[in-house]
Amino acid sequence: MAVQSGQTIALGGLIKDKNTKTNTGIPLLSQIPFLGFLFGNKGDDTLRTELLVLITPRVVRNPAESRRVTDELRGRMCALEQLRRLIK
DSSP: OOOOTTOOEEEEEEEEEEEEEEEEEOTTGGGSTTTGGGGEEEEEEEEEEEEEEEEOOOOOOSHHHHHHHHHHHHHHHHHHHHHHHHHO
16 A cells, blocks of 8 residues: 555454343342333443554654654644543
C-alpha cells in the first residue's frame, strides 16, 4: 500500500458482542407457569466492543521534526486519557 505522509489508512477492525441474560425474582413464585412473571424480572443486556486499527505514517527528516511529532502524539494521548476519565 502506498500513502502520502500524514494520510490515515484503516487496516481493519474487530467486533465483539457480549449478551447477558438475567432472571431475578422471588424463589418458587417466579417459577409458576403463566403467573411467574408477576413475581420476577428478566433482563437482556448487550455489550458491544469495537477495535479499529488506523495507521498514519509520518516522514521525519531530522531530530527536531521527530521531537515535534513525538510531542504532538504525547499530547493526543494525554487528551484521550482525560476523555477516558470523564467518561468513567
